[in-house]
Amino acid sequence: MKAFEWVSPASVGEAANLLKSAPAAKDVDDAARPIAGGQDLLTTMKDYITRPARVVNLKGIRGLDRIEPDGRKGLRIGALVTLAELEESAEVRRDFPALAEAAHSIATPQIRNLGTVGGNLCQRPRCWYYRLEEAVCLKKGGSECFAATGENKYNAILGGGPSYIVHPSDLAPVLVALGASVAVTGADGKRTIPLEKFFTLPSEGNIRRENVLRNDEIITEIDVPASGFAAHSTYLKFKERDSLDFALASVAAAVELGPEKTVKQARIVLGGVAPIPWRVPKAEGYLAGKTLSADALAGAARLALEGAEPLGKNAYKVPLTETLVRRALAKASGLSV
């Protein structure tokens, strides 16, 4: 690991200034980084994937570790809330079940005890070429995405190219489905970003990054609004190892039912299949006004995967994800179809 300076600010403003005033970096991955639970950042530093000269410890900042109602039946989640706290919160389990399910599906109890919500959203991709120190792939400033023609069983089938990473966070698809936004503080001020606009495709923005955060910006909280569908939400994740694993494919679904079990509103976001949480508005629109039946679920699942372009070794993700879409919609609506 490259030597680095460790600083522990007491406020978010001080942290942002410390990120901004760090020595200029030759490469984006040499830039100063905030650290929360360290469950991802330290691994990338040990493998020389990131090489920050300054690491800004967020854990000493007070007030970022609470889950609070927002006064309108929504939820404010501090960026330093741990995955274990999210999973165990009675309010989250009752009013936002998909969020508790997603948190529970992540890694191991030990990692959930340390990993934070902010760090989970900002964790780096798991593609094994990206994680291999010796492989200088597109995302590390090289000229080629080795997954495009290589061992791509775990890579993207939607929205890929020129890099085919998949977004690793399990919380992200759920938070996008629930219409959440993130509050961000930088050295030059604050802003609020809808989570749906937070993550960036490799084909847009900076291919070396996965979101719109500037180097000196820190997520301070995640705001989840009240909605008619949050309480009828679920997260289904398919992983190879039951004990701990990232999603091969996952689905966050939320459904608001009207009279006679017709769909008033549906939200469907796919995980593990695209470089960003992949919302499928066409499938959502198709369900609006329909009575949920096996045919309607199958129609929505087909539309959700429309446009999928599997690579050489990951065509299995198409039927797998279609099945998860059908099952997640049925579960969220309380139907046994």
Ligand SMILES: Cc1cc2nc3c(=O)[nH]c(=O)nc-3n(C[C@H](O)[C@H](O)[C@H](O)COP(=O)(O)OP(=O)(O)OC[C@H]3O[C@@H](n4cnc5c(N)ncnc54)[C@H](O)[C@@H]3O)c2cc1C
């Ligand atoms: C074995 C293993 C299995 C895992 N399985 C899963 C899984 O199944 N599903 C899943 O979703 N995740 C999984 N993870 C990832 C894990 O959930 C994340 O590593 C963890 O949540 C990161 O949180 P952290 O607080 O430790 O972040 P850190 O490691 O401290 O930071 C991660 C990144 O986020 C940035 N960051 C941290 N906090 C902020 C902030 N407030 N604002 C801006 N940037 C910030 C850091 O600079 C860094 O780039 C796994 C990890 C391991 C090691």
